[in-house]
Structure formats: structure tokens, C-alpha cells
Amino acid sequence: MDKRTELLARVYVVTIFFVLFCLLVIGRLIDVNILEGEKWRSKLQKNIKWIEVEGDRGNIYADDGSILAASQPFFEIRFDAVTPTDKVFDQGVDSLAYYIATFLRPDKSPIGWKNELVAKRRNGARYYQIKNHVDYNMLMKIRNFPVFREGRIKGGLIEIQKSSRVKPYKEMASRTIGVDRKNAAKIGLEGSFDEFLKGQTIKRLYKKLPSKSWIPVQEHENMLLNKGSDLNTTLNIGISDAVHQAVLRKLQQTNAKTGVGIVMDVKTGEIKAMTNLTRASNGAYVENYNFAIGEDGKYNPGSTFKLATMLALLEDGHLTLETLVDLESGIKVMKDRVIKDAEPHNLRVVTAEKAFVISSNVGMAKLADHYYNRSLKARKSFVKRLKSFGLANKTGVDIEGEAMPVIKDPEMDANHWSGVTIPWMAHGYELEMTPLQLLTFYNAVANNGVMVKPYLVRDILREGKILQKFEPVVLNQKIASEFSIKQVKKLLEKVVEEGTGIGLKDNTVKIAGKTGTTRVNYNISEDEEEKVYNASFAGYFPADNPRYSCIVVLYGLSGQGNIYGSQVAAPVFGEIAERVMNFYINDLDNEVQKEAFASANLPKGMKGFGPDIDEILNFSNVPHTNKVSKGWIAVENQRTKLDIDEVKISRRTVPNVLGMGVRDAVYILENLGYKVKIEGVGRVAQQSIAPHTRNVGGTITLYLE
Template sequence: MEKENQNKESRMLKNYLIIVVALMFVVVGIVLRALQVSIVERDKWRELGEKQKAVKVKVYPNRGNIYSCDGKLMATSVPRYYLYMDFKADGLKKDTLNKYIDSMALALSKKFKNRSAASYKQHILKGYNRQSRNYPLYENKVSYLDLKEVQTFPFFNKGRNRSGLYYKEMVQRQKPYGTLASRTIGDIYGELEEDGTSKGKNGIEMAYDSLLQGQHGYATRIKLGVGWARVIEQEPVDGVDIRTTIDLKLQDIVEKALMDKLSEVDADYGTVVLMEVKTGEVKAISNMGRVREGVYAESMNHAIADEVEPGSTFKVASMMVALEDGIVTPQDSVDTGSGIFMYKGAKMTDHNWNKGGYHMLTAEEAIWNSSNIGTAKIILRGYENDPERFVQKIQDLGFAQPMDLGLPGAGKPKIRRPSENPHWSKLSLPWMSFGYETQVPPIYMLSFFNAIANDGCMVKPFFVKDIQKNGRIIKAFDTETIKNSICSDKTLKQIRSMLEGVVENGTGKAAKSELIRIAGKTGTAQISQGALGYKAGGKSHQVTFAGYFPAEEPKFSFIITMRRPRKAYPSAGGICGPIAKNIAEKVFGSNIKLRPSDLEPDTVWAPQPQIKTGYYSKLEYALDKLNVRCNDDEVETNWVDVDMPEDKAILTDINISDELVPKVTGMGATDAVYALESIGLRVSISGRGKVVSQSIPAGRKFSKGQSISLTLK
């Protein structure tokens, strides 16, 4: 019995030892695992823990829009995305990738059409072999709809963690009216800032950037089961909207007139500014720079940025000073000789010196005919011994004082003074009198001519009419007067008569119109090469016309400048005069408001109107107003071709796709440019009327950014 008890105790002890040893192993295992988790795998579990926490994220605002003066959309933001793959994503497995790569590559090839399926497969495997975390899947930006479609492709539909597909959001600023006033409207940088806003790069986009971009908000991302929820804590504040002074109808007229002449003379660049006389509102501004022969695009706002010698347009300011000081009257004579005048050892010439010059001219004829010698002799007569007085009088006119134009990159006028400039010489005064020895941005010269048109009152040009929030005006910009009167009424009347004479009798005859009286001054200036002078590398010129219309009751002022014309004699009258006439006539015509009831009925049969191919909704409206029947119930697209066999318009659908060049023959310039630029083509046009030919035939494949030329007649 005693032995049996001993055996029982021995077994119990043995079992106890086994349990103790087992528990010790468990404890050691727990300790070792705890050490592994806390030391070896610390970062991994800390990261996992962080992922389960509520995360505070930024909520991005919408950038404000920019509108024309009548509320047409000129710039708006559209999100765009770059596609990447992270081949070190936690859930990405090579065998899964290999399983789906063929179908995935095929889907990408069919979607983007920039690579074959085999090339996409090779491209993706190359990224995997590199184990890249930021591998570009597709080199171009895609839309939101494209992004969502790609996320449904084989393998990518497994989510970011398992497929490695992710994206970077960019903001693309779209301009529905293409190049119209593009440089003044400005651009933005594509990438979002750290605070989720987009940043203005130039133009109004940059000048009003802090208002347009808005303020980001905050949200908290919290884990709910297997998914995440976002709770908004602070709403983002969207940017304000900007309404500009730009009138798109007038902008189209200005840009078309400028482009036609630029293509003809092959100039480096051209610029036109059209301003409302009484208010100073800039209604149109175009700055077109040469990309290559026959192709121009907006690249720099030359109208406000260029500090250039104004040439003979400056003679008007010199004559105003002389008239105001009683140095001369319009009928006083000045001897210009044979067109060559030697002064202090330097030769001064008139543009017709090789034809014998003008000889005796009155002061007003010196302006009509843009005589350098006549202007210089008048100024020397009054200020040769006191050039400081002349410069002060020029300064007093107002246009030589810097103005805050509200746009970045604006230049400033630079008028040399004898008392402040060590390089002033005996030659400075006479050469300054006809536009050299000075640098004046075109828009400053325009403000001077606008003052002449505005009964002597100088107002500041401005580009923004008001700032709006949710359709409500929160700040309006009014006309700002710089100088109430730049000269006496008597002098102003004399100057205006001279400017009318320039167009009627002088160098501006090419601007003369049978429809509307135009007044202005031509200006041709040699371009300085800095320290190399005016003749290094051959002479080059800048030509200008500055003026206003109608001459008797001015409504608009304008300045037209072209730099380095290659295919025409450098004559301001010959090059800029026709542009001035073209713009004035069309702007004047566009502002004539007649009701049908104001017109006498025509008893003679009138043919059906000529209808241009174009945007369906506008055509439908016009046809309805003209009581012209059409087959509108058969139209399924936004763009239509038009045929007028008898008394009915036959509309045929025009399909606009992102792959094929559409047919734009028969369209007007605005519709054609919009239709082509909206699918990524760069457009240049020549002529006027309807599109009669396009350099890339309809139905042909194209590449984004490819150029296409249109001919209008």
C-alpha cells in the first residue's frame, strides 16, 4: 500500500514537472514573441497601429473661375491625373501580377493607343524588376473618367494595395475660348501646393492668386469595419470668381485682325490693346508671338511688359508740350530741308530723305507726315538751352508716371532727365523729341492717346471689373483718374485736329475708312541692340499705330504694335494702318444696335441667308429666328454641317472624337478653333470668313499638341 502511494506521488510529481516545463516553454515563448514584437518588429506594428488611428486629411478647395465682362467662362479648373505603380505595395504578389499582366496590358493598349499590348507588358515588367515605388504607367495626364475606367481593368480592380496602382492629382486650367486674351488671363502651375491649392503662374491668375485659390479644409478618416469613412471637420473655402473687362466679341475681332497681318509680314510678334475711352476698361488685348513661320501663339504680355522706344507716336507728346508752352502754333512753319539735318555732328533724317525731303512744313504738317527734323527743330527752338524743362513738361502729361496695372510683370516708362543721367548729351533732346532715348510700354502710350480722346482726362487702364462669390459681387473696380486734364482745351483741340490729319492726309492714310473716322499717329522706330547700337546685324524696326475712333466722338482707343516684320517694308502706316481700319470698322459695326422694326421692309425677293457649319444649339437658335425650317429632330451631336438646297436647312452630324481630326470646313473661325483646340490640336488661321481648307484632312489620326492650319475665305 505504501509502495502504491509512493508510485502515485511519483507520477503526480512527474506530471507536475511536465506541466511546469510546458508552462516555462509557454512563458519563454511569450517573452521571446514579446521581445520580437517590441524590438525586431517594432516599426511594422507601429505602422500598422498608426493605420488604424483616425487620420486628419486636407479637403481641397475649388479654384475660382475667370469670366469675360458679359459672364462667358474664360478659365476654369479641371482635375487631371498621372498614373503610377508601386511595385513594393504590401499586397502585390508576383504570381498574381503574372496571372493578369497579359489582359491588363491589352486593356491599357486599347485605352491609350500609345503602345502595343506587348510593349505595355514589357514596360510593366521593367518597373517590377526595378522594384520601383513611383513607376510611371502612362506618360500623359488622364481625366477623372479615364482614371475610373483604368481602375476597373484586370489586376487594377484589386485596389491599390494589391495592384500597386496609384495616381497623383494635378489641376489643369481649361480656357474654353482658346487663345483669346490667353496671356492676360494667365496660367497656373499644374501641381497642387502642400495646402491643396493651385498656384497662379502669370496674368490675372497670378495677380489674384490668393483670392482665386481659396482655403483648404480638414476631414478625419476613421476606420469602420473593413472600410474607411471621412468626417468633414472644417469645410474648404472655394476661391472667388473674377469678372474681367474683356469683351469676347471684340477680342475675337482684334485677334483675327492681328493674326492676318502677322502671317502676312512674318513679324516676331504683334500686340493690340483696345480700350474703352471713358472708363479705361480694356475690352480686348492680344499678344501673339512667332512660334515658326506662319504660326503664332500667346507667350508674353508684350503690351504691358515691353519697355521699348515708342518712335514717332512720341512726337504727339512733344508737339503738345510745345503748343502748351506757346513755342509754336499749328500753322507756324519749320524748314525740314532736303530730309537731312546735321546737328552737333550727327545726321538726322526724315523717312523721305532719298526723295528730296519735305522742305517747308507747318507744325501740323510735321505731325501729319511724321517729320523727325520738323519735330526736333520745333523742340530745339523752345528747349535747346533748357532740356530739363522739356522733360519735366513730358512728365507732367501723366503717362510717364508708373501705374499699378494689377498684373505681374508690367514694365514702367523710363524718361531720361539731364539732371539725373550722366549719359545725357547734346543729342539727347532732339532725338528724344521723336521717340528715342526713352522706353515706354505700349499700354502707357495708349493711356496718353486715350486721354486725348477723353477730353484730356487720363484714366488708368484696368482688366478686372469685379470679384464675385457665389454670384454676388464682393468688390467692384471703378474708373481711376490719373490726371484730370493733360493740357488746355485749346491745345487738346489742336492735337486732335492733327491726329485726324494724319489719317486723312499723312502717314496714316492706310487707316482711313469710308465707314468711320479714325484719328491717330503712326510710329516707326529702329530697334536698339543695346551697346551694339541700332545697326548691328542689320537694321530692324518696330511699327506702331496709336489712336481712337470715332474721331468726332471717341468710344474706343487702341494701340497696334509689330516688331521686326520680315516680309514687308517697315512702315507703320502700311502695316498697322490696315489693322486699325479693320478693327475700327468691325468694332463699330458690332456695336450698331438695330431692331427689325427700325428697318424698311424689302419688297425685292431676298435669297436664303448663308449659314455656317458649326455648333448646333446656336445654329438652331438662328434658324428659328429666321423662320428657316430644318431637320432638327435628326440631329444627335453638338456639331453639325449645313446644306441649304432650297427653303430648308439640312443638318448633318459632325462627330468630334479624341482620336480623329474633325471636319471644320464651312465653320466660322471661333467655332473651328474651339472644336479643334478642345481635342488638343494647336490652331493657326489665315484669311476671314468661313473655313475653306484644313491642313490635316478630316478623319485622320493626330497627336495631342499637333499643329493644324485653317484657311478662311
């Protein structure tokens, strides 16, 4: 065979083998991809998968820029003990153990950590946890640790970025701010604005280790994710704290089940505070549901709803404030139901104004029954008027979960209508609404009839630039005539001046509002179950030039203690009003109110040694009249200043040491020859021998408070 033929034969043989090999490969590919495709794909999916990873959420800010909620990044540090070469591991393990023991985990000595790392390497550990919750600054140091500085591929360092949502103010407005939950629906602002708050989402390839743990294939990938947008809210830290603390204290005093407090800007509808506290199983009060807007917060508003009844009667021209009504001594039988006033009295014929101011259930029920319950047309007119006030609508507040109010209709709800529905609606029963919905109505009255939408978010920002801005929204330009609004505002002021809210009359800020008390289980006879009450107060302040509206509702009060709105909710309202307006004293238009606030912040009357008091007053920059003498003085609070008078001590009469500190009082009395006994702590409130009587010496007892 010549060389040419031999060469061709070899080529043919190689070609045939190559073709056969290709056919085998193609056959195998067909087998793997088609015949056995599902088997291999399932194996691959068991070991490699794509997982969605989100960037950090945006921050939520208060109206002054304080952080209400923020994502705090942290890192979990793990170690693939198999990856480093013997050379890298052996040369660096001693130093690595030292660094871990010194900076990360002092629970073991460097020798202990070396033994631990060596053991993990011997056992083939690929995902050993070194430390959780490491901040970014510490991560930068860890990357320079011996062995770890070689990176992930050569050094076995595994970094897992995570983040936790932090609320610096803890429970304050917590439910309103909301919760970012991974495996459940987000709530509050976190849920309503999740589309903007959430960071960039990408799919990231993870691989499965023999330990069944999943780790990202590429390191540091999550560093590239964009953060979510930020929210600037209307919530105010100072006002929110005032509401939270006042409601919490009253809950603890009364052992009520739940407390809600809301403060809203009258002109704009900005919600400055929204507190929702409820008693947990351990007895502590926490925020775990938004009763201010949610279904579980709907309640019979009781006497606070009488404002709507009176405004309807006035607006429909049925009466004036001088219209007379017989209160029948506070008890009236209507059909098969008995209506009682909260407190027994002997009043009979009074004006409609008087009936409202003393919160007579009988009076309001009879007026509504007379004018609105004589025909179907009259009943429909009452419901139509209530709807014109916006009371049958949601407020549209920019947070998910607002409940629908319940205002019965005489035709559509005929099966749930009776002959006493109108009189019972008139004083706040047989209807339901949330605290925010009722407050929105009161806010409209304070705003001279203009109803504005309550809202929580001012704007949305991305990298400091405004993406979307939210302006005040007018829901109803005029819920009633100017005359009717003026009339009911007069009534709300009189409630505080001489009615059920008289306990707020002496507050340093003038308040207008209405008390409310409702029995929760009013359809159950008194012998069947313990009575449970809700107490409330709704109104606005300052009454002369309203700046804020506010509502306080305490749910689940036991009939064994104080249960009336005037006893329970009104004091909370008053405390909130004083604290809030203390922030804005310079904005008050009324000079009398300015003086009242100044007086409230001055020390009360006292007596003592002149130079000592002078030093205190000068240090505190407290305004005072007269020059302080070098002897004994008396200080009196004269509204905006302290009036100082000299106190003369005579050896012939018993000195008046009331109001003095114990040291000064004892000094004076002992110098006059008295033996002094002390009971209590504080300043002298009483003395056993009357002042200015003849000085005969002996023992005198001072009672301190």
C-alpha cells in the same frame, strides 16, 4: 510555509518582475526617443510625410461670362494588387479585366488584362497604374467595377485626384490670362490674383510604398477641398479675337519678330483685348511674354510720341497750329547728328500743323529745339510737361511685371544728356515706354484730357457672391487744357484725312491716330548692321465720339520689306476698328457711319437672272429698291440698299455681261450665237469683245475674277 506567506511571496516576485519590466520599457523608450531618436525619426520620415494639397483654382471669365481659364479635374487610377483577399480577387478578376478592357483600356483584350492583373498580384505590385486622365463621371463607374467596389482597403483601388489648367481660346490673350506653374512663378492674371484664385490648401499624410511611390493614407480626402475664387475680367472675346487674328496675319506677311495689339475702353480704362505674339524657334507665333507691359516690350515710340511733343508746345503757349517751321527739304544736321524725314520731299516753310500731319522729324525736332533747348530751365520745363502727362509713370495696370518708362532728366541724367537729346526726344527717340503706357496717354486725349487707369479685372467672386469690385480709377482729371486737347485731336484726325494715315481714310469707321516708325539700331552706322525697325499706329475710334483707343506695334521688321507704320501697323489698326465697331453698329451716333457700315455689309454690284437674285435677297433679308423683274437685272450697292435695274438684251449688239456669274453669261452669249471661252474663276471681270458693239458672232473670251 503557510498559504498567506506563499501568496505574499508570489506577489512580491510578480511586482519585482513588473517593476523591472517597466524599467526596461522606460529605458527602451528613453533609448528610442533620446539616444536613438534621430535614427528612428529619420526612418519614419522616409516612409511617412505630410504633403500640401491644393483645391481647384477659381475660373477666369471674359466680360460676357465666357471661360478664359478653368481647372479641369481628372483622376489617375492605380491598383494595389496585394490588398484584395484571395476570395475577392479570384471571384472578381475576370469581370474586372472585362470592364477595364471595355471602358478604360481597349489596347488589351479581357484575357490580356486578366493575365496582367494576375501577374501584378504575383509580383506584389502595390501601385500599378491602370489609367490616367479619367474624368469624374468615369470615376463613379470605376468605383463600381468588380474588386474595386470593395474600396481601397479591401479592393485595392487607388484614386489620385489632379487638375490641369485649360484655356478654351488657346493662344488668344494667353499671356495676359497667365500661367499657373507649379515649380515657377505664376504670371499674368494667374500670378497677380493667385491669392484669390488658389483653392484651399491642407496638409495630407502620405505613405511610401516599396515601389518608392507615395500615396495618401486616407482615401477621397481631397474631395473636401474648397475651390478658389473666380475673376470676372474686362477682356472681350470678339474684340480679342479681332486683334489676335489681325496682328497674326500681319506678322505672317511681314515675318516681323513680335506683334502687340491692345484695345481699351476710352471712358473706363477697361482693357478689352491684349495680344502679345512673338515668333518661336519653329517659326510659329505664340504668346510667351507680355510685351504690352513688360521690360522687353519697352521701345522708342518714334513718331507716335510727336503727339506728346505737340501737346507740350501748345499747352506751354509756345506756338499755334499756324506757327511756321522750315522743314529744309526733310534733312537737318544738328550738332553731330543728322535728322531725316522718312520720305524725301522738297517742302520748306510749312505750318506746325502740316509738319505734324506729314510726320516730319525735322519739323518736330526744330520746334522742340527752338523752344525747349535754349537753356537748362527750358529743358527742364519740357521734361516737366511730359511728366505732367503721366508719361514718366507706370500705369498701375492690375497685372504684375509692368516696366518703368524712361524719360530722361537734364539734371539727374546729365551723363546721358547731349545737345541733341531734346530734338531726338521730340520725335520719339532717347526715351522708352511700353505700348500700354503710350496707349494710356492717347486714351486720355480721346477722353478729353481725363486719364484713366487701365485695368483687367472687374470683380472677384466666391461662390457667386462678389468679394471685391473694381471701379474705374481717374489718374489725372485733366492732363491739359480743353483747348489744347481739341487742337491735338484735330491733328490726329487730319493725319488720317490727309497725312501719313491716309490709307485709313476710306474705312467705314472714322479713325484718329498717328503713325510711328523707329529704327531699332539707329546708333549704328548703316554699313555695320542690317537695319531693323519697329512700326506702330496709336489712336482711337470713332473719331467723332471715341469709344475705344487702340495701339498696334510690330517689332523687328527687316529693312528689306515694308517697315513704315503707315504700311504695316495702320492697316492692322483699321481692320481691328472695323471688326470691333461691327459688333456695336447700333451704338453709333453718326448716321453717316451707320450707313457706311450697312453699305460694307451689303453685297457689291452684280448681274444675273432676276428670280434667282430675288430668292437670294429675300432669303438673306437684304433691303433693296424696286420689284425684281423676271428677266435679267443689274444690282448696284447704294450704301444702305441695293438698287435694282432691268438689263435689256438686244440681238443686234454685244451684251454687257460684266459682273455676271459664268452660267448666266454663257447662257446669254450662246443664245446669241457666240462660242464662249472661259479663263479664271469667279464672276466676269472682262470680256474680249466690248459691250454694245455690233453683234457679228464668232468667239468671245470671258475673263473671270
